[in-house]
Amino acid sequence: MTRMTFQQALVAGIAEEMRCDPDVFVLGEDVGLFGGPLKSTEGLFAEFGAGRVIDMPISEGTIVGAAVGAAMQGKRPVVDLMFLEFLGLVMQQLIDAGAMHYYSAGAARVPLVVRAKYGVGPHHGHQYDLHSWATNIPGVKVVAPASAEDAKGLMKAAIRDDNPVLMVEHMALYHGVRGDVPDDPDWIVPLGKAAVVREGRDVTIVASAMMVKRAQQAAKVLADEGISAEVVDLRTIAPLDEDTVLASVHKTGRLVVACEAIGRGSSANDVIALAADRAYASLKAPIRRVAAPDVPVPFHRDLEKIYVPGAAEIEAAVRSTFQSAEAAP
Amino acid sequence: MSDGPLRNDTSLELHRLMVFSRTLDRIYGEHDGHWHGLEGEEAVAAGVYHGLRPTDILAPHYRGMPIASYAKGADLRRLFAGMLAKKTGYNRGRHRNDICGPPEFNLIGLYTGSLGPPVGYATGAALAAKIDGRDDIAVAVFGDGGSSRGDIHEAMNLAAVQKLGVVFVCQNNQFAISTPLETGVAGSVAARGQGFGMPGVEVDGNDVLAVKDAMQTAIARARAGEGPSLIEAKTYRVAGHFYSDAEDYRDQDVVQSWRSRDPIAAFAAFLTDQGIASAAELQAIEDTATEQIKAAFAAALADPNPDEDDLGFDTVYAAEASA
Ligand SMILES: Cc1ncc(C[n+]2csc(CCOP(=O)(O)OP(=O)(O)O)c2C)c(N)n1
Numbered sequence: 001m002t003r004m005t006f007q008q009a010l011v012a013g014i015a016e017e018m019r020c021d022p023d024v025f026v027l028g029e030d031v032g033l034f035g036g037p038l039k040s041t042e043g044l045f046a047e048f049g050a051g052r053v054i055d056m057p058i059s060e061g062t063i064v065g066a067a068v069g070a071a072m073q074g075k076r077p078v079v080d081l082m083f084l085e086f087l088g089l090v091m092q093q094l095i096d097a098g099a100m101h102y103y104s105a106g107a108a109r110v111p112l113v114v115r116a117k118y119g120v121g122p123h124h125g126h127q128y129d130l131h132s133w134a135t136n137i138p139g140v141k142v143v144a145p146a147s148a149e150d151a152k153g154l155m156k157a158a159i160r161d162d163n164p165v166l167m168v169e170h171m172a173l174y175h176g177v178r179g180d181v182p183d184d185p186d187w188i189v190p191l192g193k194a195a196v197v198r199e200g201r202d203v204t205i206v207a208s209a210m211m212v213k214r215a216q217q218a219a220k221v222l223a224d225e226g227i228s229a230e231v232v233d234l235r236t237i238a239p240l241d242e243d244t245v246l247a248s249v250h251k252t253g254r255l256v257v258a259c260e261a262i263g264r265g266s267s268a269n270d271v272i273a274l275a276a277d278r279a280y281a282s283l284k285a286p287i288r289r290v291a292a293p294d295v296p297v298p299f300h301r302d303l304e305k306i307y308v309p310g311a312a313e314i315e316a317a318v319r320s321t322f323q324s325a326e327a328a329p
Numbered sequence: 330m331s332d333g334p335l336r337n338d339t340s341l342e343l344h345r346l347m348v349f350s351r352t353l354d355r356i357y358g359e360h361d362g363h364w365h366g367l368e369g370e371e372a373v374a375a376g377v378y379h380g381l382r383p384t385d386i387l388a389p390h391y392r393g394m395p396i397a398s399y400a401k402g403a404d405l406r407r408l409f410a411g412m413l414a415k416k417t418g419y420n421r422g423r424h425r426n427d428i429c430g431p432p433e434f435n436l437i438g439l440y441t442g443s444l445g446p447p448v449g450y451a452t453g454a455a456l457a458a459k460i461d462g463r464d465d466i467a468v469a470v471f472g473d474g475g476s477s478r479g480d481i482h483e484a485m486n487l488a489a490v491q492k493l494g495v496v497f498v499c500q501n502n503q504f505a506i507s508t509p510l511e512t513g514v515a516g517s518v519a520a521r522g523q524g525f526g527m528p529g530v531e532v533d534g535n536d537v538l539a540v541k542d543a544m545q546t547a548i549a550r551a552r553a554g555e556g557p558s559l560i561e562a563k564t565y566r567v568a569g570h571f572y573s574d575a576e577d578y579r580d581q582d583v584v585q586s587w588r589s590r591d592p593i594a595a596f597a598a599f600l601t602d603q604g605i606a607s608a609a610e611l612q613a614i615e616d617t618a619t620e621q622i623k624a625a626f627a628a629a630l631a632d633p634n635p636d637e638d639d640l641g642f643d644t645v646y647a648a649e650a651s652a
Contacts, residue, residue: 029505029506029508030505030506030507030508032507033507033578034506034507034508034578055507055508055512057474057477057505057508057512057513057514058444058445058474058475058477058478058505058513059477059478059479060478061479062479083442085441085442085443086442086443088441088443089443089445124363125363125425125442126442128441293642294642294645295640295641295642295645296423296424296645298422298423298424298635298640299414299420299422299423299424299425300414300415300422300423300634300635300639301414302422302634302635302636303414303422303423303635303639303640306637306640307640
């Protein structure tokens with residue numbers, strides 16, 4: 001085990017995969033000598049050189065496009081898109097990449113990782129959480145680690161995966177979260193598997209990335225009130241680990257889904273649909289959603305605070321599931 | 330210095346804009362480590378942003394947005410308030426005037442942080458002017474880094490086939506964050522003009538009169554309905570990418586050598602040599618700039634923060650009846 005930050009864990013995961021697989025390479029703006037935005041590729045240039053850690057011009061569509069083309073040739077590119085706010089610039093390429101394996105009847109594979117930073121936090125700007133868009137693209141996986149351990153393990157699994165993977169990296173976790181991370185190069189955290197990060201009896205809170213931290217804070221406060229909350233960290237948002245979510249909801253009978261993305265059109269809605277479809281009989285209360293309002297992310301810190309769903313909103317939503325079904329939160 | 334047919338008062342206005350920019354930069358940079366400074370590039374900003382009509386559309390480079398907004402008529406205090414995201418800013422704290430100027434002055438900025446799309450919006454503004462039969466023009470400015478975005482190539486092609494009145498300006502400061510010109514840009518940006526069937530010229534971006542001359546030629550062509558032009562103004566990013574940039578990716582000797590080619594000092598020397606202004610007059614310009622900018626910044630700092638009202642959840646959509 002090595003104690004490291006979320007950012008160091010992401011880089012360590014890439015470095016390990018680069019050491020054991022010569023097809024893995026990194027491309028993006030300022031990923032080389034500079035070490036990547038928020039140090040997202042720190043040290044990789046020194047170890048692997050300009051041939052495998054390649055600085056790109058500011059041409060996002062073509063950066064991802066070129067990565068798709070290289071992946072079709074058997075390479076395993078890891079693109080640093082800088083910010084998730086730029087997802088719109090590369091959507092067409094992701095739609096294509098997601099369709100290739102299926103439309104070619106299995107002849108084409110696109111082992112590609114696109115990394116993108118986002119989130120309300122210390123880095124003031126580029127906050128938009130747009131990950132839900134990508135969950136609507138068939139063939140693309142969406143991964144959102146919440147801990148240093150998962151950052152490394154999921155990154156390694158994403159690089160080994162034969163499909164395009166969007167890895168969203170919350171900037172508040174980047175330098176703010178530390179954890180003990182396994183050193184065994186064969187260890188990974190499999191894609192498509194959620195984790196129960198806190199066990200509980202009375203209510204299930206489903207979250208990912210920074211919302212997991214907020215859900216854990218909320219669960220502590222609720223425990224003092226006698227409410228035992230279980231927190232499920234999705235880790236992979238698409239494809240969704242239905243079994244883990246359903247097992248928890250069947251157990252607790254209550255569901256609160258929390259996400260930092262705007263609620264309308266968000267991936268949280270798919271978790272809710274899943275429970276409504278397949279756990280209705282177990283539900284003792286209406287499902288609650290905690291999400292950002294349908295508004296562009298505001299800039300002033302005070303407005304940002306009001307805007308972003310926090311632990312207090314999660315607590316309130318949980319409490320509301322213990323009131324009568326008619327009472328709105 | 331080139332000696333275009335410029336009147337002396339224009340020269341003084343250009344100088345004043347450069348001095349305002351430098352002063353604003355220092356005062357704001359001390360406050361905000363994320364500030365993208367313009368030091369050393371002021372001749373491009375002044376030469377490009379000076380003297381546009383209120384009805385001309387300007388999509389400035391994000392670096393230098395406040396001075397562009399000021400040149401277009403925006404109020405300094407409200408701009409600072411907008412940079413600080415205060416209640417009194419043009420954005421009511423919802424967005425940031427350091428990368429996005431107020432559209433009421435026909436400014437187009439970054440509404441998300443993405444470089445490239447504003448150049449398309451400026452091109453569309455020129456299309457609107459053409460449809461209306463107005464001779465207002467659009468000026469679209471981008472960096473050497475941004476010049477690699479497909480949007481900008483597409484905008485140049487569209488403007489050329491449609492003969493739109495757009496002046497494209499590449500503010501080439503030879504760096505994009507840590508990426509030097511050589512690894513970011515193949516060939517010459519100016520030469521791309523010919524590729525799209527429009528004039529493309531390279532000018533010394535540290536010579537404010539050279540920039541202004543090139544702008545006047547391009548603006549005249551645009552107003553006459555003859556189509557777009559491309560100007561590449563070659564300068565150097567003396568400042569860090571942002572104010573607290575460690576800059577461990579570049580040679581500080583090169584930075585120093587460009588510092589010694591400071592466009593403001595050079596133009597001040599030119600103005601006094603030519604007898605256009607005395608040293609005392611230039612000092613007075615500096616004093617006024619310091620005084621006005623300090624006062625505007627202090628006032629903005631003291632302005633109230635936005636509150637829940639300013640979030641305006643119900644104002645995301647424009648109301649039906651809005652004129
Ligand atoms: C589409 C897009 N990609 C990446 C970024 C991140 N970014 C912000 S500034 C910058 C460098 C821009 O370089 P240049 O256009 O030369 O302008 P300069 O900063 O040198 O003035 C980058 C890459 C962005 N804002 N938009």
